[in-house]
Amino acid sequence: MNVKHLVFIVNKFSRNGGSIISKLERVMPLFECTYDVHITRYPKHATELSESLVKERKQDSIIVAVGGDGTLNEVLTGLLNADSKPLTPLAYIPIGSGNDFARSLQLSFNLKESIHKIINTTSSTYLDVLIGESNSGNIVAVNSIGVGLDGMVINSLEKNKNKQRIGKFSYLASVISAYFSQKTFSLEILTDKGTYTYKQSLLAVCTNNTFFGGGIPIHPNALSTDGMVDLVIAEKVSFFELLTILFSILTNQKHLQHKKLHSYRTAFCNLTITPSQYGQHDGELISQKVDQLSVKTIKHPFFI
Known part of the structure; x- marks a missing residue:
């Protein structure tokens, strides 16, 4: 899969969420990739956003959860609720307080490195979800x-x-x-x-x-x-x-x-x-x- 568009779902209430928008604006021009940013405004909003965005998603785009484990959970829940076939892949940039998922899988906490990895990933990794x-x-x-x-x-x-x-x-x-x-x-x-x-x-x-x-x-x-x-x-x-x-x-x-x-x-x-x-x-x-x-x-x- 050649990723050409990133759809960020950002929890601005996470530990570093307040500054992430400006950081994305500085980093994204370094990549040949378009993007949209959707900001959560209340609890469970990320679930609503991801469920609706699945229906609009193009094959060369990836939904990216930006926040902590709770944000990742909400976005994933929305994707599962959408029940799309095939399943919609999910990317993640950890900026929250817990970040246990990222820590367990040894994901980068650097924004530029995370985006580079997502864009250059060519196939999904299937992981267990509880x-x-x-x-x-x-x-x-x-x-x-x-x-x-x-x-x-x-x-x-x-x-x-x-x-x-x-x-x-x-x-x-x-x-x-x-x-x-x-x-x-x-x-x-x-x-x-x-x-x-x-x-x-x-x-x-x-x-x-x-x-x-x-x-x-x-x-x-x-x-x-x-x-x-x-x-x-x-x-x-x-x-x-x-x-x-x-x-x-x-x-x-x-x-x-x-x-x-x-x-x-x-x-x-x-x-x-x-x-x-x-x-x-x-x-x-x-x-x-x-x-x-x-x-x-x-x-x-x-x-x-």
Whole structure:
């Protein structure tokens, strides 16, 4: 595919979104490629934009999400909603706060380098996307879908409007704070390997990439190309055990060897959560507390 036109969907509310328009105006004349810029103006606007732009897209153009993981998620959701055949490829320029998708795939954070790579990519790379079904509706994620402690963290960050400042260390500090509020819950799990029950759970997260929470390697061996869901369960731990686990995450990434952490690689997982818990997908709060969650993967084309 010879890319001749880029369609940017820009989240101007992301960490560096305020200056990205002027940067695009300076950089794009360096390339023999035309472009349009569409700016998001309210939550979920990127989904509306991408869904409508698919219908207008020409074969030599690429839709480019410009923002953080949340923006990428919204744009991808719009493409999936459009249900185009063949599937519409998606490119991404990371300028947000978390950028876990870019970090996991080692994408460039330099605007000029990112655009050069997109324009000179000749074919799509098919990556796994997490598709969830829950009592709150359908869920899409490029990185993770989780309930419990991580949902509590995102709920707290959204209430305090601190998400734009999120990073690895600030997220871990939020985990420590949320630990004292998070009550344990019962978890019944069905996978292609069998059924499992945990009576005192703190966290259940389905991962598709190594990182979540702004650079935390929640599952160092997770891959977005293997067609599998990597499920991580955390049982109730003491505060000292929590600190030990967090230290391991930051240093040797051997935290999954801890006796209170469990991981499963599975083609799908069905979770029953009692009582219902806050949930998150790609760092965005799920609209209502979750008590039922089913997750699998599908393939989607990316220009990366």
